[in-house]
Amino acid sequence: xxxxxxxxxxxxxxxxxxxFPDIPGLFSAADTEREIIGNASEALQLWFEDSKETVExxxxxxxxxxxxxxxALTEGAFFIRVPLIDNDSEIIRxxxxxxxxxxxxxxxxxxQRRLNRSAFxxxxxxxxxxLA
Numbered sequence: 001x002x003x004x005x006x007x008x009x010x011x012x013x014x015x016x017x018x019x020f021p022d023i024p025g026l027f028s029a030a031d032t033e034r035e036i037i038g039n040a041s042e043a044l045q046l047w048f049e050d051s052k053e054t055v056e057x058x059x060x061x062x063x064x065x066x067x068x069x070x071x072a073l074t075e076g077a078f079f080i081r082v083p084l085i086d087n088d089s090e091i092i093r094x095x096x097x098x099x100x101x102x103x104x105x106x107x108x109x110x111x112q113r114r115l116n117r118s119a120f121x122x123x124x125x126x127x128x129x130x131l132a
Contacts (some may be wrong), residue, residue: 001083001084001085002056002057002083002084003057003081003082003083003084004020004022004023004044004057004081004082004084005020005021005022005057005058005060005063005079005080005081005082006018006019006020006021006028006040006079006080006081006082007019007020007021007069007072007073007077007078007079008036008077008078008079008080009072009075009076009077010076015029015030015031016029016030016031016032016033016035016036017029018030018036018039018040018043018080019072020040020044020082021058021063021066021068021069022055022057022058022063023044023047023055026043026044026047027043028040028042028043036080037080037082037083037129037130037131038126038130038131040080040082041082041083041084041085041129041130041131042131044082044084045084045085045086045087048084049087060079063079083129083130083131085129085131096121106120106121
């Protein structure tokens, strides 16, 4: 999975603004810190769906050498690492292995939320990846 670095800015009384220095014109926003990665990942995904060009992620060391990036960091921006998750909605079956007690806990939590095991695990994965 590829990851891209993004600069996050937050002005008083505004949403979090997210910019990808190695992909000019790609922006995202989030009202809360919790939404930053998910919204940025979705913006990345949509950009790559619509764009015909391939942009390889720049290493952090190269981004830090750019004057615009160092200026943004000096002004209070910070970096996040955003995963590019392909928009492939095909459902596939996967065989996974769990400790018995952990699987019981998963099933119990899924039941409490009125989800099946697969939906619960997919939600947990999205949350762990910062996408939910």
